[in-house]
Amino acid sequence: MSKVDDTQAVRALAATDPEFLDAHLAQLDPVPLLLVYTHLSGDESLLEAFQPHIKGAWSFEVDVPDALFAELRARTIAVFKDYARDERPLPPAPDMDRLQRMCDVAVGQNVPSEYLPMVLEELNFDQTDAKSVRWRKPVPAERLAQFHVLVVGLGYSGLAMAIKLKEAGIPFTVIEKNDDVGGTWYENTYPGVAVDTPNHFYSYSFRASSEWDHYFALGPEVINYIRTVYAESGIAEHVRFEQEVTRATWNESEAKWEVSIRRADGSEYSLSANAFVSGTGLLNRPSIPAIAGLDTFEGPKFHSAQWDHDVDLTAKNVVQIGTGASGMQIAPQIAPKVGHLTIFQRSPHWARKNPLLFAQVSDGVKWGLEHVPFYTKWWRFQLLYATSDGMLPTLRKDPDWPEPETSLNAANKLIREQLIEHMRSELKGDEALLAKVTPAFPPYGKRMLRDGNWFQTLTRDNVELVTSGIDRVTPSGVIDRDGVEHPADVIILATGFKAQAPLYPMEIIGRAGSIRDHWGDDNPRAHLGITVPDFPNLFILYGPGTNGGHGGSAVFNSECQVRYTMMALRELIERDAASLDVRRAPFDDYQQVFDAEHAQLVWTHPGVNNWYRNKDGRVVTNSPWRLSHYRNLTADFKAEDYDIKAAKVSA
Numbered sequence: 001m002s003k004v005d006d007t008q009a010v011r012a013l014a015a016t017d018p019e020f021l022d023a024h025l026a027q028l029d030p031v032p033l034l035l036v037y038t039h040l041s042g043d044e045s046l047l048e049a050f051q052p053h054i055k056g057a058w059s060f061e062v063d064v065p066d067a068l069f070a071e072l073r074a075r076t077i078a079v080f081k082d083y084a085r086d087e088r089p090l091p092p093a094p095d096m097d098r099l100q101r102m103c104d105v106a107v108g109q110n111v112p113s114e115y116l117p118m119v120l121e122e123l124n125f126d127q128t129d130a131k132s133v134r135w136r137k138p139v140p141a142e143r144l145a146q147f148h149v150l151v152v153g154l155g156y157s158g159l160a161m162a163i164k165l166k167e168a169g170i171p172f173t174v175i176e177k178n179d180d181v182g183g184t185w186y187e188n189t190y191p192g193v194a195v196d197t198p199n200h201f202y203s204y205s206f207r208a209s210s211e212w213d214h215y216f217a218l219g220p221e222v223i224n225y226i227r228t229v230y231a232e233s234g235i236a237e238h239v240r241f242e243q244e245v246t247r248a249t250w251n252e253s254e255a256k257w258e259v260s261i262r263r264a265d266g267s268e269y270s271l272s273a274n275a276f277v278s279g280t281g282l283l284n285r286p287s288i289p290a291i292a293g294l295d296t297f298e299g300p301k302f303h304s305a306q307w308d309h310d311v312d313l314t315a316k317n318v319v320q321i322g323t324g325a326s327g328m329q330i331a332p333q334i335a336p337k338v339g340h341l342t343i344f345q346r347s348p349h350w351a352r353k354n355p356l357l358f359a360q361v362s363d364g365v366k367w368g369l370e371h372v373p374f375y376t377k378w379w380r381f382q383l384l385y386a387t388s389d390g391m392l393p394t395l396r397k398d399p400d401w402p403e404p405e406t407s408l409n410a411a412n413k414l415i416r417e418q419l420i421e422h423m424r425s426e427l428k429g430d431e432a433l434l435a436k437v438t439p440a441f442p443p444y445g446k447r448m449l450r451d452g453n454w455f456q457t458l459t460r461d462n463v464e465l466v467t468s469g470i471d472r473v474t475p476s477g478v479i480d481r482d483g484v485e486h487p488a489d490v491i492i493l494a495t496g497f498k499a500q501a502p503l504y505p506m507e508i509i510g511r512a513g514s515i516r517d518h519w520g521d522d523n524p525r526a527h528l529g530i531t532v533p534d535f536p537n538l539f540i541l542y543g544p545g546t547n548g549g550h551g552g553s554a555v556f557n558s559e560c561q562v563r564y565t566m567m568a569l570r571e572l573i574e575r576d577a578a579s580l581d582v583r584r585a586p587f588d589d590y591q592q593v594f595d596a597e598h599a600q601l602v603w604t605h606p607g608v609n610n611w612y613r614n615k616d617g618r619v620v621t622n623s624p625w626r627l628s629h630y631r632n633l634t635a636d637f638k639a640e641d642y643d644i645k646a647a648k649v650s651a
């Protein structure tokens with residue numbers, strides 16, 4: 001995973017045998033290579049030639065004639081040689097006009113100009129790593145030594161935070177309840193657990209890997225990546241595993257958080273910290289539905305995130321409750337081995353086939369990711385667009401649309417039709433089953449899932465989909481609302497997480513009481529999803545309203561939140577201030593634009609009932625923003641949005 005300097009990389013390529021080089025470049029995706037060529041050469045002529053052959057941002061939406069691709073490779077090799085011969089440095093970033101044209105061609109549609117600052121930053125053309133927060137003036141060592149940050153959780157978010165704190169030299173401690181790093185990817189070990197965001201995007205921007213074996217990794221590959229980053233990061237001495245934060249109380253006179261921590265043996269101690277950063281995740285605490293009789297079941301039963309690998313499912317009668325993201329991954333894996341699988345579906349989900357879902361990354365592509373400068377980053381940009389923002393406009397309600405119950409606009413209707421066609425063919429024409437699995441709500445009303453043979457699984461002789469609901473569980477089975485008993489040796493609860501109560505079950509007490517008093521059971525609100533009035537120096541990663549409902553990568557959003565938090569800490573430390581607390585006006589303004597934006601999007605559609613909305617119908621988990629917009633909102637820390645209090649003057 002080493003990262004060589006881009007100039008050196010070009011020189012090394014120029015010195016490579018041209019036949020070998022051409023054979024390797026031929027295995028790459030043409031579009032990122034086109035962008036590499038255009039940037040290095042400044043020659044835009046191939047952009048035009050490629051444009052008609054690029055229909056979308058996914059590689060399978062590109063069909064470039066062989067001769068044109070060969071021309072691109074020949075020109076790219078010639079450019080490598082020019083640079084090496086003249087010993088020229090690589091060019092700066094393309095100017096904005098050219099960058100816009102490159103982005104438009106890369107994804108087959110007009111990319112909003114608000115994207116360009118993000119693209120520049122992600123591509124890191126000048127290798128300055130603009131995403132890192134740097135000190136603006138010298139900070140005395142004593143000031144830094146007095147400051148302490150407490151980070152809770154060591155999943156993707158907490159780890160990013162810890163790495164950036166270490167980079168900046170800010171003292172910190174991480175408390176993690178598990179005995180290992182990884183969060184989601186450590187805890188979820190169920191059969192088939194996998195990403196639905198391609199890994200080359202669902203990974204840290206500051207730590208690209210050319211070693212992913214799959215485009216969509218299974219859990220073990222993801223946890224290996226996180227463990228590798230952790231091992232390289234050198235933060236181990238700051239981490240306390242198998243300890244859980246139970247409570248944090250703001251001490252106004254000291255301007256510190258007093259944090260209670262429970263060890264594995266049940267004993268407790270406390271730590272104080274100037275800043276408290278929660279990386280406890282949105283999908284970490286399993287949600288177990290209140291089903292009558294569940295406790296009376298005599299066989300094994302477990303939540304998908306707490307899979308019991310000692311239970312052998314072979315030839316057993318298994319009941320799976322839930323057909324969300326985890327449920328859809330589990331059933332295709334276990335159905336071939338169980339005796340009978342009964343699946344209880346509360347409401348159906350839309351799911352899409354992706355040709356890359358089970359595909360392996362070839363050695364040729366891995367070579368390109370490792371050796372061709374900027375190739376990985378252009379590819380990452382395409383994935384970012386393909387998996388999220390490219391389709392966000394199709395999730396906007398058209399007020400004049402005549403079929404608002406089932407779709408939002410013409411593009412959304414087209415997607416609906418394509419999805420139904422896909423289901424119909426997978427279900428082999430079983431119209432009764434099709435009716436059961438077709439959501440009444442528009443596509444994307446719940447996160448679009450990936451069809452990893454889910455629909456085919458439902459057609460198996462040993463699989464039954466029950467949609468009437470659960471009446472009760474008995475010691476030996478589950479009785480549905482039609483009174484039919486489904487025998488069960490094992491019950492799997494694929495029932496999701498307590499997503500509407502971020503920070504749960506920690507008790508967080510700020511200037512004016514508990515955070516639960518502010519949020520109630522299910523109405524969490526935070527400025528940019530990160531800070532809350534009256535909770536000074538508290539920062540939430542993957543907080544309220546930051547989940548990517550239209551796709552995208554939670555890691556991307558976390559990195560935005562980490563940068564914002566780092567800028568806030570810089571403000572505190574450089575000013576020698578004690579606390580910063582978000583002001584009510586910017587907080588309220590943000591809630592207003594957040595709610596107003598959601599009012600126009602699919603998640604507030606009356607037919608959509610899901611874990612994104614609280615009991616009053618407000619969307620509390622999802623971000624309504626394009627990734628680029630959220631990046632732009634969080635790329636600057638506006639000190640004027642905060643009450644910043646000077647340090648306590650010591651007596």
Ligand SMILES: Cc1cc2nc3c(=O)[nH]c(=O)nc-3n(C[C@H](O)[C@H](O)[C@H](O)COP(=O)(O)OP(=O)(O)OC[C@H]3O[C@@H](n4cnc5c(N)ncnc54)[C@H](O)[C@@H]3O)c2cc1C
Nearest residue numbers: 153155156157177183184195196197244245280281553554
């Ligand atoms: C099966 C599954 C698949 C997913 N796939 C995708 C995907 O493809 N793309 C995507 O964008 N997102 C996906 N997600 C969402 C995923 O949760 C995020 O992408 C990401 O992993 C969240 O990282 P995190 O560090 O914020 O939280 P988590 O990974 O949830 O980590 C939180 C950590 O905090 C620790 N913790 C919690 N409370 C305490 C406490 N009180 N004291 C101490 N430690 C505590 C936990 O033990 C855990 O280690 C998926 C989620 C699941 C469950």
